[in-house]
Amino acid sequence: MSLSRLRLFQFRCFGNVELAVDDAAPVVGFVGENAAGKTSILEAVCVLLRLQSPRAQAMGDLVRFGDDKAAVEGELDGTTLRWVQSASGRRLSVDGERAGKAANYLAHSGLVVWMGNDDILLVRAGGDGRRRFLDFVGSQMFPEYRGSLRAYERALRSRNFLLKKPDVTEAQLAAYAAVLAEHGDRLSGWREQMVAQLSPVAAEAHREISGRDESFEMVYQPSAEPGGLAAAIANSRGDERRRKSTVVGPHRDDLALQLNGMPLAQFGSEGQQRTAVLAMKIAQARVLHQVRGRAPMILVDDVFGELDTSRRQQLMAGLPKESKIWLTTTTLDWADDALLERMTRFEVTSGTLQRM
Numbered sequence: 643m644s645l646s647r648l649r650l651f652q653f654r655c656f657g658n659v660e661l662a663v664d665d666a667a668p669v670v671g672f673v674g675e676n677a678a679g680k681t682s683i684l685e686a687v688c689v690l691l692r693l694q695s696p697r698a699q700a701m702g703d704l705v706r707f708g709d710d711k712a713a714v715e716g717e718l719d720g721t722t723l724r725w726v727q728s729a730s731g732r733r734l735s736v737d738g739e740r741a742g743k744a745a746n747y748l749a750h751s752g753l754v755v756w757m758g759n760d761d762i763l764l765v766r767a768g769g770d771g772r773r774r775f776l777d778f779v780g781s782q783m784f785p786e787y788r789g790s791l792r793a794y795e796r797a798l799r800s801r802n803f804l805l806k807k808p809d810v811t812e813a814q815l816a817a818y819a820a821v822l823a824e825h826g827d828r829l830s831g832w833r834e835q836m837v838a839q840l841s842p843v844a845a846e847a848h849r850e851i852s853g854r855d856e857s858f859e860m861v862y863q864p865s866a867e868p869g870g871l872a873a874a875i876a877n878s879r880g881d882e883r884r885r886k887s888t889v890v891g892p893h894r895d896d897l898a899l900q901l902n903g904m905p906l907a908q909f910g911s912e913g914q915q916r917t918a919v920l921a922m923k924i925a926q927a928r929v930l931h932q933v934r935g936r937a938p939m940i941l942v943d944d945v946f947g948e949l950d951t952s953r954r955q956q957l958m959a960g961l962p963k964e965s966k967i968w969l970t971t972t973t974l975d976w977a978d979d980a981l982l983e984r985m986t987r988f989e990v991t992s993g994t995l996q997r998m
């Protein structure tokens with residue numbers, strides 16, 4: 643999978659920039675000072691391919707300050723993808739034809755693994771980030787995942803709104819509970835399947851990086867038995883009345899990360915935690931490659947230069963050979979000749995791009 647052309651229009655700090663990359667270029671590096679716009683370029687790729695930003699709270703944040711719309715366009719293996727965000731909403735097209743629903747567009751789009759400094763929060767912070775990780779991977783592994791997730795989220799918001807109203811009826815709550823159970827059971831089934839595939843691959847990648855006989859494990863912790871959400875919601879009515887919100891379902895799932903059977907957040911050293919997170923991302927790349935038959939693009943924001951040489955080499959060796967790596971860095975001091983030879987480089991300076 644190869645992105646050979648990318649154009650950003652009024653996206654973040656960019657006015658109108660375009661770059662072209664040789665199809666065969668295995669690594670593309672964006673080099674520049676802090677706040678030059680490096681992350682925004684990788685973010686634009688993620689938005690173009692997955693319709694999701696790894697950092698924006700709302701898609702409107704992506705529109706350049708003072709402008710009324712933003713666009714990203716790119717050429718992926720000969721297909722032209724276009725994403726436009728304006729006050730009237732989002733418009734998607736594939737080869738010049740309106741795509742309508744996200745699912746139609748994503749069927750033509752590509753796969754992505756995002757790696758950034760915040761990844762360590764997968765271990766250290768709460769379940770939100772781990773659920774986002776599962777959802778990001780799930781929507782790339784299973785074509786219907788994203789649609790079910792959106793339907794689940796909509797029903798959850800409506801039901802939680804109703805639960806705060808004093809005059810709500812049991813029938814109203816039950817109608818939304820049925821939607822939650824339908825989509826929630828599908829989501830937890832997919833999550834269970836996904837973690838079962840990711841965990842052994844992550845364990846293998848972890849051993850490769852650490853060089854030690856440690857056992858890393860990802861364990862899916864559903865808040866309700868997969869397939870049993872309707873009963874779990876019914877059984878939690880007392881709790882719901884007290885808390886005025888839906889207390890079971892995929893929005894309460896978690897993913898336990900363990901090293902040698904112990905919780906990594908509590909007992910792992912910083913190095914062990916970082917290794918585990920790298921292993922999870924390598925596993926994501928390998929499993930997506932295996933399941934979808936295409937190697938994902940690897941977007942690496944800042945972290946490459948911060949890894950020690952051996953981890954950097956393990957990471958490069960661990961990713962699918964066919965994956966293109968696009969990375970950002972403030973300096974190339976860390977890069978050895980072998981990597982520099984393979985890297986197409988662009989200098990980023992306050993919203994401009996230049997081939998180096």
Ligand SMILES: Nc1ncnc2c1ncn2[C@@H]1O[C@H](COP(=O)(O)OP(=O)(O)OP(=O)(O)O)[C@@H](O)[C@H]1O
Pocket residue numbers: 653654655656674675676677678679680681682683703704705706707970972
């Ligand atoms: N919607 C927006 N419109 C205009 N500028 C924006 C918008 N959103 C963010 N910016 C600015 O864009 C600039 C580039 O941010 P970006 O995070 O891409 O830089 P970076 O090169 O990755 O920096 P760092 O190395 O510090 O991570 C920042 O100055 C940021 O404040």
